[in-house]
Amino acid sequence: MSNAPGSFNRARRYLHWLVALLLVLQIPLAWIMIEQRLGPDKLANYALHKSLGITLLVLGLARISAALLTRRPPLPAELPRAQRVAARSAEGLLFLLLIVMPLTGWLMSSAANFPVSVFGWVTLPDLVQPDQALFAALQNVHRGLSYLLLLTAGIHLAAALRHYFVLRDNVVYSMLPFARLKRR
Amino acid sequence: MIKTLLCWWGLLACIPAAAADWEEGPGSTLRFAAVQQGARFEGRFSRFAAHIDFDAAQPGTGSITADIDLGSVDTQYEERDDYLRDPEWFHIARWPQARFRATAIEPADNGFVAHGELTLRGVTQPVDLAFTFTTTATGARLAGTASLQRLDFGVGTGDWADTRWVGNDVQVMVDLQLLPAATP
Numbered sequence: 001m002s003n004a005p006g007s008f009n010r011a012r013r014y015l016h017w018l019v020a021l022l023l024v025l026q027i028p029l030a031w032i033m034i035e036q037r038l039g040p041d042k043l044a045n046y047a048l049h050k051s052l053g054i055t056l057l058v059l060g061l062a063r064i065s066a067a068l069l070t071r072r073p074p075l076p077a078e079l080p081r082a083q084r085v086a087a088r089s090a091e092g093l094l095f096l097l098l099i100v101m102p103l104t105g106w107l108m109s110s111a112a113n114f115p116v117s118v119f120g121w122v123t124l125p126d127l128v129q130p131d132q133a134l135f136a137a138l139q140n141v142h143r144g145l146s147y148l149l150l151l152t153a154g155i156h157l158a159a160a161l162r163h164y165f166v167l168r169d170n171v172v173y174s175m176l177p178f179a180r181l182k183r184r
Numbered sequence: 185m186i187k188t189l190l191c192w193w194g195l196l197a198c199i200p201a202a203a204a205d206w207e208e209g210p211g212s213t214l215r216f217a218a219v220q221q222g223a224r225f226e227g228r229f230s231r232f233a234a235h236i237d238f239d240a241a242q243p244g245t246g247s248i249t250a251d252i253d254l255g256s257v258d259t260q261y262e263e264r265d266d267y268l269r270d271p272e273w274f275h276i277a278r279w280p281q282a283r284f285r286a287t288a289i290e291p292a293d294n295g296f297v298a299h300g301e302l303t304l305r306g307v308t309q310p311v312d313l314a315f316t317f318t319t320t321a322t323g324a325r326l327a328g329t330a331s332l333q334r335l336d337f338g339v340g341t342g343d344w345a346d347t348r349w350v351g352n353d354v355q356v357m358v359d360l361q362l363l364p365a366a367t368p
Contacts, residue, residue, distance in 0.1 A: 038267060043349035047221040113260040117222030124223075130260035 007174045009070040015063045017177050019056060019098065023153065026052050027146065050109060051119045053102040060098035067095070073174045076167075083159075090156050097149045104142045111135035204246070206236040206324060206362035213359045214252065218334070219351035227259035234360055236326065238289070240317050243296050246289045248313070250358075252282040254304075272341050279305050284330075286313060295328075302330075304337040313358070324362040331355055 007013065026049065033045035075084055109116045110126035111134040117123045128134060163171035215228040231253035238246035254274040257265050269276045286300025295316035302311040315328025333352045334340055340350060 038263075040343050040346050040349045043221055047349065050221070113225050113227075114220065115223035115225055120222035132260065132262065135261075 006073045006170060008072060009066060012066045012070060013175055013177050015059055015066060016175055019059050019063065022052055022056050027150065047117065050105065050116045053105045054116060054118045056098060057102035064095055075171065076169045087159060090152050093152050094156060097145060101145055101149060104138055104145060108135055108138040108142055111138055204237050204239045205365035206238065207365045208234040209323065209361045209363035211361040215357045217355045221349055225259065227257060229253065229256050230258050231256035235365065236362060238317060243289045243291055248286040248298050248300065250284045253280065254282055255280060272344055273339055275305060284311065302332065305339055307337045309336050323364060326358065326360040326362055328358050329355060
């Protein structure tokens with residue numbers, strides 16, 4: 001796989017933006033479906049949310065594998081230590097949420113006796129027996145984690161924008177899917 | 185009542201004489217499975233009464249009657265159960281019970297088949313129940329399955345007539361632990 005020096009591995013770049021796109025769909029979809037009156041449209045949106053969630057789980061596992069197998073470009077040398085730690089922490093938390101969010105969703109579905117079908121192609125096994133109290137608890141966890149995800153992704157995005165527009169370094173370029181490192 | 189007690193006290197003497205008349209005892213289940221959002225889920229009815237007149241040696245003379253309290257539907261998710269009781273689904277305010285009645289029973293592969301009629305939501309349609317009948321220490325066990333299509337009975341009206349998110353096919357699984365009937 002050809003990789004520009006100073007860039008992330010190509011697979012990692014594509015996976016990053018694919019995950020970002022799916023998350024941008026997933027969160028508003030969740031808000032819409034929760035508010036919908038019970039009917040086929042609501043079920044359709046839940047089915048889509050679950051299918052996209054399991055897709056994100058698979059992509060998350062792929063991203064973690066790629067992160068372990070390939071080297072990442074170094075952050076700019078002049079970046080303060082605190083910012084490096086913050087950046088790495090946010091990324092680590094995002095990776096973790098990318099796995100834990102779908103898993104809690106899957107657990108919720110099992111606990112509510114609404115098994116998960118991925119785009120109607122494959123039905124996932126239930127992780128737990130139906131249990132309404134467990135479902136209610138998992139619902140709170142899933143919702144709470146979604147806020148944490150939004151917050152962390154927001155910080156991640158704000159930092160990226162700062163690197164692009166203010167610091168004008170190569171950090172964002174190193175992750176762009178069709179990037180050529182043009183500055184410096 | 186006295187007869188039941190006598191049967192309990194003297195099972196061996198009683199069963200051959202009363203073998204033809206049975207009713208459901210503890211441990212009997214009436215479950216159903218359907219596909220929702222592309223994934224199979226199960227539910228059950230916790231209240232029903234079955235009266236079975238059956239002698240495996242003379243299946244042709246037997247009959248099966250079961251009255252099902254539709255309000256006792258339990259899919260292990262309260263919101264869904266409430267919704268199933270509503271007019272769009274079972275409409276229990278108008279039709280609180282379903283009844284299965286079969287008077288034509290014949291031997292079949294691996295057991296018997298009862299050609300019966302199911303009355304559900306005011307609609308009567310033919311439904312076959314394939315079952316096995318075995319004697320047990322306390323009486324007998326009738327285990328069987330039936331397949332039906334919910335829309336044949338008008339279960340799921342309006343938008344729910346669309347079978348994309350809630351499938352049309354419903355499988356019913358009965359497992360009756362039979363005791364000699366109190367009143368033949």
